[in-house]
Amino acid sequence: MQGTxxxxxxxxxxxxxxxxxxxxxxxxxxxxxxxQVLRDLRDEHRGTHVIRREGSDSILAVPVVPDxxxxxxxxxxxxxxxxxxxxxxxxxxxxxxxxxxxxTSRDYDPIEVVSRARRDLLRMSCPPEIEPPEWLAVRVLxxxxxxxxxxxxxxxxxxxxxxxxxxxxxxxTVADLIADGLCLTGTYVRRKVSRKxxxxxxxxxxxxxxxxxxxxxxxxxxSRDGIDAVEASEVWPAKExxxxxxxxxxxxxxxxxxxxxxxxxxxxxxxxxQVDRIGRVLARLQSRKYELVPGVPFTFGPFLxxxxxxxxxxxxxxxxxxxxxxxxSKTHESRDDGLNAYGPYTNAVQAVGPxxxxxxxxxxxxxxxxxFLRVFFFNGVKLxxxxxxxxxxxxxxxxxxxxxxxxxIPAYEYFLAxxxxxxxxxxxxxxxxxxxGNGQPWxxxxxxxxxxxxxLPLAHNPYLVAKxxxxxxxxxxxxxxxxxxxxxxxxxxxxxxxxxLATYAKLGGVPCLMKTKSIGAHEIAVGxxxxxxxxxxxxxxxxxxxxxTIFSSDGNYHLYNLSRAVSADKYQxxxxxxxxxxxxxxxxxxxxxxxxxVRLVFHAKFKRFGKNEVQAVKDLxxxxxxxDVQYALLHVNEQHPYMLFDTSQDGVRDFETGAVKGQYAPKxxxxxxxxxxxxxxxxxxPYEVKRPENGTPRPLLLSLHPDSTLTDxxxxxxxxxxxxxxxxxxFLPISLPVTxxxxxxxxxxxxKLSYVEGWSPDALLDKLGKKPWFL
Numbered sequence: 001m002q003g004t005x006x007x008x009x010x011x012x013x014x015x016x017x018x019x020x021x022x023x024x025x026x027x028x029x030x031x032x033x034x035x036q037v038l039r040d041l042r043d044e045h046r047g048t049h050v051i052r053r054e055g056s057d058s059i060l061a062v063p064v065v066p067d068x069x070x071x072x073x074x075x076x077x078x079x080x081x082x083x084x085x086x087x088x089x090x091x092x093x094x095x096x097x098x099x100x101x102x103x104t105s106r107d108y109d110p111i112e113v114v115s116r117a118r119r120d121l122l123r124m125s126c127p128p129e130i131e132p133p134e135w136l137a138v139r140v141l142x143x144x145x146x147x148x149x150x151x152x153x154x155x156x157x158x159x160x161x162x163x164x165x166x167x168x169x170x171x172x173t174v175a176d177l178i179a180d181g182l183c184l185t186g187t188y189v190r191r192k193v194s195r196k197x198x199x200x201x202x203x204x205x206x207x208x209x210x211x212x213x214x215x216x217x218x219x220x221x222x223s224r225d226g227i228d229a230v231e232a233s234e235v236w237p238a239k240e241x242x243x244x245x246x247x248x249x250x251x252x253x254x255x256x257x258x259x260x261x262x263x264x265x266x267x268x269x270x271x272x273x274q275v276d277r278i279g280r281v282l283a284r285l286q287s288r289k290y291e292l293v294p295g296v297p298f299t300f301g302p303f304l305x306x307x308x309x310x311x312x313x314x315x316x317x318x319x320x321x322x323x324x325x326x327x328x329s330k331t332h333e334s335r336d337d338g339l340n341a342y343g344p345y346t347n348a349v350q351a352v353g354p355x356x357x358x359x360x361x362x363x364x365x366x367x368x369x370x371x372f373l374r375v376f377f378f379n380g381v382k383l384x385x386x387x388x389x390x391x392x393x394x395x396x397x398x399x400x401x402x403x404x405x406x407x408x409i410p411a412y413e414y415f416l417a418x419x420x421x422x423x424x425x426x427x428x429x430x431x432x433x434x435x436x437g438n439g440q441p442w443x444x445x446x447x448x449x450x451x452x453x454x455x456l457p458l459a460h461n462p463y464l465v466a467k468x469x470x471x472x473x474x475x476x477x478x479x480x481x482x483x484x485x486x487x488x489x490x491x492x493x494x495x496x497x498x499x500x501l502a503t504y505a506k507l508g509g510v511p512c513l514m515k516t517k518s519i520g521a522h523e524i525a526v527g528x529x530x531x532x533x534x535x536x537x538x539x540x541x542x543x544x545x546x547x548x549t550i551f552s553s554d555g556n557y558h559l560y561n562l563s564r565a566v567s568a569d570k571y572q573x574x575x576x577x578x579x580x581x582x583x584x585x586x587x588x589x590x591x592x593x594x595x596x597x598v599r600l601v602f603h604a605k606f607k608r609f610g611k612n613e614v615q616a617v618k619d620l621x622x623x624x625x626x627x628d629v630q631y632a633l634l635h636v637n638e639q640h641p642y643m644l645f646d647t648s649q650d651g652v653r654d655f656e657t658g659a660v661k662g663q664y665a666p667k668x669x670x671x672x673x674x675x676x677x678x679x680x681x682x683x684x685x686p687y688e689v690k691r692p693e694n695g696t697p698r699p700l701l702l703s704l705h706p707d708s709t710l711t712d713x714x715x716x717x718x719x720x721x722x723x724x725x726x727x728x729x730x731f732l733p734i735s736l737p738v739t740x741x742x743x744x745x746x747x748x749x750x751x752k753l754s755y756v757e758g759w760s761p762d763a764l765l766d767k768l769g770k771k772p773w774f775l
Contacts, residue, residue, distance in 0.1 A: 008306055008646060008647050008648045009305060009306050009311070009314055009644065009645070009646055009647075009666075009672070010275060010303055010304075010305045010306075010644075010645040010647065011303060011304040011305065011642070011643070011644055011645075011672075012161050012162050012163065012278055012303065012641075012642065012643040012644075012645075013149070013151070013159040013160070013161055013303060013304045013642075014159060014160045014161075014162065014282050014285075014300045014301055014302065014303055014304075015151075015157050015158070015159050015300075015301040015304065016090060016146070016157070016158045016159060016160060016298050016299070016300060016301070017298060017299050017300075017301055018079060018086070018158075018292060018296060018297070018298035018299075019079075019296065019297075020078055020079055020080045021078070021079060021296050022076040022077065022078055023062065023076065023077060023079060023292075023293050023296065024062075024063065024070050024074060024075075024076055025060045025061065025062050025070055025074070025075060025076070025077055026060070026061040026062075026069075026070030026071040026072035026073060026074055026075075027054075027058055027059070027060055027061075027072050027073045027075055028041075028058070028059040028061065028071065028072035028073070029057060029058065029059070030053055030054075030056070030057050030058055030059050031057075034053070034059070037059065038051060038053060038059060041059065041061065041071070042196075043196055045061065045071065046196065046197060047065070048063065048064065048065050048068050049061045049062060049063055049064060049068070049070075049071060050062045050064055050085075050088055050089055050092050052084070052085050052088050054082070054085070059072070060077075060082075060085060062085070062089060062293060063293065063294075064089065064092060064093075064293055064294075065294065066294045079292070079296070080156075083148035083156060083157075083158055084148060086148075086158055086292065087146045087147060087148055087158050089292040089293060090146050090158065090160075090290075090292060090298060091108065091109060091111065091146050093290045093291060093292060093298075094111055094144065094146070094285075094290070095108070095111065095197075095199045095200075096199070097288060097290060098111070098113065098199065099198070099199045104198075104199060104200060104201045105199060105200055105201065106141075106200070106201050106203075107200065108197070108200060109145065109146070110143045110144055110145035110146075110161075110163075110641060111143070111144045111145075111146075112141055112142070112143050113141070113142045113144075114139045114140070114141050114142075114167060114169075115139045115140040115141070115142070116139075117134065117137065117139075119139065119140055120132075120137040120138065120139060121137075121138040121139070121140070121166060121261060121264045121265065121268070122136060122137050122138045122257075122261055123137070124264055125257050125258075125260035125261040125263075125264055126250075126257055126260075127253070127256075127257075130250065130253060130257070132249065132250075133249060134171075135169075135170065135171040135172040136169065136170060136171075136172075136242075136245055136246075136249060137168075137169040137171075138166055138167070138168055138169070138261060138264075138265070139166065139167055139169055140164060140165075140166060140268065140277075141164070141165050141166060141167045142162070142163075142164055142277075142281055143161075143162070143163040143164070143165070143641065144160050144161070144162055144281070144285075145160070145161040145163075145641035146158065146159075146160050146161075147159060147161060147641070149674065149675075149678075150674065150675035150676070150677070150678060151304070151310075151674055151675060152310040152311075152312070152675065153310060153675075153676075154675060154676060155310075155675075159304075160282075160285075160300060161641035161642060161643075162278035162281055162282060163278070163641060163643060164268065164273075164274055164277045164278060164281075165269075166265055166268065168239045168242045170236065170237055170239065170241060170242060170245060171236075172236070172237075173232065173233050173234070173235065173236055174187075174189055174210075174218065174232040174233075174235050174236065174237055175216065175231075175232035175233040176233075177237060177241075177245075178213065178232060180248065181248065182241075182244065182245070182248050184210050184213070184218070184237065184241075185210050185211070185212065185213070186209065186210065187209065187210050187237050187238065187240070187241050188206055188207075188208065188209050188210075188237075188238040188240065188537065189206070189207055189208065189209075189210060189218060189220075189230065189235040189236065189237055189238065190204040190205060190206050190207060190235060190236050190237070190238055191204070191205055191207055191230070191234060191235050191236070192204060192205075192236070193205045204236065205224070206224065206238060206537060207220065207223060207224050207227055207230055207235060208220030208221060208222055208223025208224060208227060208228075208230075208537075208538065209221050209222045209223070209536070209537075213232070214229075216231055216232055216233065217229050217230070217231060217232065218230050218231075218232050218235070222536035222537055222538050223538055224538050243258070246258055262693055263659075265693050266659065266661075266691075266692040266693035266695070268695075269692075269693055269694065269695025269696070270651070270660070270661075270663045270664070270692070270695055270696065271645050271647075271649070271651075271662075271663040271664020271665060271695070271696040272663055272664060274643070274645070274664070274695065274696055275645055275647070275664065278303075279303070282300060282302075282303065285300050286299070286300050312672055312673045312674070313672075314644075314646065314666060314670045314671070314672050315670065315671055315672070315673075315714070316667070316669055316670055317669045317670070317671055317681070317717060317718045317721040317722075318718060319333060319669065319725070320333075320514045320515065320555075320722045320725050320726065321333055321514070321515040322334070322335050322338050322512040322513070322514060322515070322726075323345065323512060323513045323514070323515050323554075324338050324339070324341075324342040324343065324344065324345050324347075324512050325342065325345065325347075326345075328515065330342040331515060335511065335512055335726075335731055336396070336497070336731045338512060339404055339405070339511060339512070340398075340399055340404060343404070343405065343406045344405050344406065344504060344509055344510065344511045344512065345509075345510045345511060345512050345513055346509045346510045347405075347406045354407065354408045354409070354410055355407070355409070355410075355443035355444055355507050356410065356412075356440055356441070356442055356443050356444075357409070357410075357412035357413075357442065357443065357444045357445070357446060358412060358413050358414075358415060358432045358435070358436075358442050358444075358445050358446070359373065359412055359413065359414045359415070359445075359446045359448070360415050360416075360417060360425060360428045360429060360432065360445060360446070360447045360448065360466055361414065361416065361417065361447075361448035362416070362417050362418075362419060362420060362424075362448060362482075363416040363417065363418060363419075364419075365448060365482050365485070366414065366416060368482065368485050368486065369414075369448050369482075369485060370414075371485075372480070372484075372485035373412070373446070375400070375492070375496065376400065376401055376496050376499070376500070377400055377401050377402055377409045377412075378400050378402060378409070379400055380397055380398050380399055380400035380403070381395060381396075381397045381398065381489070381492055381493040381496065382395075382398070383395045383398075383489060383490060383493065394490070394493075395490070395493050396490075396493045396494050396496075396497035396731075397492075397493040397494075397496040397497045397500070398493075401496075401500045401503065401504075404500060405500065405504045405509065405511075407504075407507075412446070413432075413435070415428040415429070415431045415432040415435075416428055417462070420450060420452075420453075420462065421460075421462065422456075422459075422460045422461065422462045422465045424462070425447075425462035425463075425465055425466050426462075426465050426466075426469065428466075429445075429465070429466050429469040429470065430469070432445065432470075433469065433470070433473060436473060436475065441473075441474075441475070442470070442475045443475070443476070443507060444475070444476050444477075444478060444503070444506060444507055445466070445470045445475050445476070445477045445478070446477075446478055446479075446480065447463060447466045447467070447477055447478070447479045447480075448479075448480060448481075448482055448485070449462065449463045449479050449480070449481055449482070450481060450482055450483070451481055451483050457755075458752050458755035458756070459755045459756060459757065461752075461756075463479055464752055464753060464755070464756050465756055467479075467749075467753065468753050468756040468758065468759040471763050471764070471768060471773060472758070472759070472760065472763045473763075474763065474767055474768045475768075476506035476507065476768065476771060476773055477506075477773070478499070478502060478503045478506055480499060484499075497731060498729070498730050498731065498732075501728060501729070501730065501731060502728060502729055502772075502775040505557075505728040505771070505772045505775060506771055506772060506773060506775065508771055510556065511728070513554040513555055513556055514553075514554050514555040514722055514725075514726060515554075516553050516554050519553075519599075520597060521596070521597035521598060521599050521630075522587075522590060522592055522596060522597070522598045522599070523552065523553040523598075523599040523601070524550060524551070524552060524553075524583070524586060524598070524599070524600055524601070525550070525551040525552075525553065525601045525603065525719065525723065525739050526549070526550055526551075526579065526582075526600060526601065526602045526603065526739070527549040527550075527551070527603045527604075527737075527738070527739030527740055527742055527743045528602065528603065528604040528605075528613075528743060549738075549739060549742040549743045549746070550582050550583075550586060551723065551738070551739060552590075553599075553719070555722065555723065555726040555738075557728070557738075557742070557772055576616040576619060576620060579616070579617075579620050580620060580623065583600075583620070583624070592627060594626040594627070595626070595627070595628065596627050596628065597627070597628045597630075598624065598627045598628065598629045598630070599629075599630050599631070599632075599710060600617075600621075600629065600630070600631040600632075601631070601632045601634065601710065601716065601719065602617060602631065602632065602633050602634065603634050603636050603720070603737060603739040603740055604633075604634070604635055604636065604740075605635075605636050605637070605638070605736070605740045605744070608635050608637075608703070608705075609633045609635060609705045613633075614633065614705065614707055617631060617633065618707075629709075630709045630710040631708060631709055631710055632704060632705075632708040632709075632710040632711070632716055633704065633705035633707065633708050634702055634703070634704055634705075634708075634716055634720070635701075635702070635703040635704075635705070636700055636702060636720065636736070636737065636739075636740050637700065637701040637702075637703060638698070638700060638701075638736075640698075640701045642674075642680060642698070642699065642701060643696070643698060643699075644666055644672055644680050644682065644699050645664040645666075645696060646664055646665065646666040646667075646670075647664055649662065649663065649664055649665055649666065649667070649685075649686055650663060651663035651664075651665070651686050652686045652687055654691065654692050657691075657692060659692040660692065661686065661689045661691065661692040661694070662685065662686025662687065662688075662689040662696070662697075663686070663696070664696050665682070665684065665685050665686045665689060665696045665697055666682045666685060666699075667682065667685040667686070668682060668683060668684060668685035668687070668688055668733060669682065669683075669685075669721055670682045670685075671699075671717050671721075672699075673713065673714075676711075676713065677703060677704040677706065677711075677713065678701065678702065678703050678704075679701075679702045679713055679717050680699040680700070680701060680702075681699055681700045681702055681717055681720060681721060682697070682699045682700075683697075683699070683700055683721070683724050683733065683734070683735045683736070684697035684733075684735055685697075688733050688735075697735075700720070700736075702716070702717060702720060704716065720737045720739075721737075723737035723738050723739050724736065724737045724738070726738060727741060728772050728775055729741070729745075729775045742772070742774070745774045745775070746774045749774050
């Protein structure tokens, strides 16, 4: 692969080179019916023109075959002045070339090409004496995304981004699978929908879930557009049936073959294999000739890497230092070790008094729960030395909750559910709430749940019913699984340690803060999140948005917004009202004075900041006219085609399997500036990769909106990293900053609670809404 042998850092970007020529285009108006006109033009002139919307009021039509005239008013434009259109012309040329070779793509952008049958990973995973059926496979999927990008010192260019992953294939109709003896009840089924563009494969459209079978017909539930029955010979199963197909086809050898398949997938996703495969794809593309339009060729350059001119440095973000007392004298680089050494930040001011706790658990599990809570509150976990090389396993919870967080825990009271039903839990909760009303209020409710609860309908989930009951009366809830209570040794120690952190925070305590440099300004980070909630795949779903979390620059969580989650059409007004209410509370509590400098940093994940969000922020800034305000609008994006490889990283051994994981993954906290407003930030390095088959993790893409007045990207990147090191949900590093993690958790849980009878989000307008109740 060109230019990578001696390099350490490689981006999966191949810059595309072309001459900046003038080309002929046709311009048409984009009016009120512009979307339909655009579709009609593409259908009528497919194969001869590339049709693209240009700005808010125009459509450009570009001839892409010789001797064809532009459609509409003819004019000449330069390619570098219309990079979006140029990228579309390049995609069109690549699809044409693929079609000439007899191939098709699964989509238009990115271009997705599935490997041929002879490169089937399932076939490679079978012993020589076993021949897998042709209809069942795991193929390699190659992606090429063509994008205009800004790289280096403001240089705009077009690049192709290459990625490799796998896709499961079940190329057999449901009728054939039923004839083979598979049970399809409870399986979602799909039909093939043809595309108007012959270069693009038919897409699958899910129709519903099989409720029962009558002859050749499938009766459906949770179905699309009221479709209640389909012919089994006209539909295919969803990919979720893949494991069942493996078990059915390979019988007693299925486990062996599945393990081998996972090994092949893990090898494919490792950094060296990724770099090798995308390099081979690039070499193949470099060997062919392409034209944007007749007479205008383009070529693919080598991947951007350390040998590329102006390639940026991979910069380490500073690790936060944690503070455990008000004077700032007790500090540590580890939250967990700092807590064990000093106790929590709020210990000195006694922010958390002796809590009054009730426990809801099933009657059948009471003895096990009693033992579990004694270990949690009072005893801690005592580990014996491991026989393996005499090593002592790390004990995360040698200090029990009461000692680690310096809290006196009085006796807690049990209220027993007769079984695992929502009704039984509701009854136990009502008994506890009667006691809550008759005496000293509960500070915390501990709820024993089961792993199986997550598969229940939301309205009948005992955990959600219990949470809604207690939070309606301002009582924080902490759940624990009975499966966790049955662990022992190091796994139990780890689980209890995570649980202790969230429990202390829900009691109103602050475990620690982050040490910050004085910048002479009040600084607030605002997280905007969303969640789509509904039951089944075709039940009524609603996207809850506008959930706001507020943090000071030291990482202290202040409050979430004082309004309900709202649907997307009411987002702008809800966002503005929520921010107005939250900042009013903050500036009063922090005693902001006229003329003070204020920094507002907004983080959003679910979409880029559009004009409505930007206008809402500007309206808010105008209301803060007595302060000197700077603001930044930062899009925190996980879904992008960019990959960064560091070939100096050899990976680490996986504890469970002994296999190497995280090869070529840059270390956690490293970031690479792509331009003045875009940064790739790595929040998962070799040690944070969970399993070998997860491969090289994708970095976050941080993109700053051009209207921002606070434009220091290194500072903003360091802040994002710091907020990814301070979750009250876990001591482990997390893959998103809490400014994004918290609002998404809030939105998700509010959406789910909305299905519980009697729940009202008004419960969060009081003191509970200012605690991290959603952890």
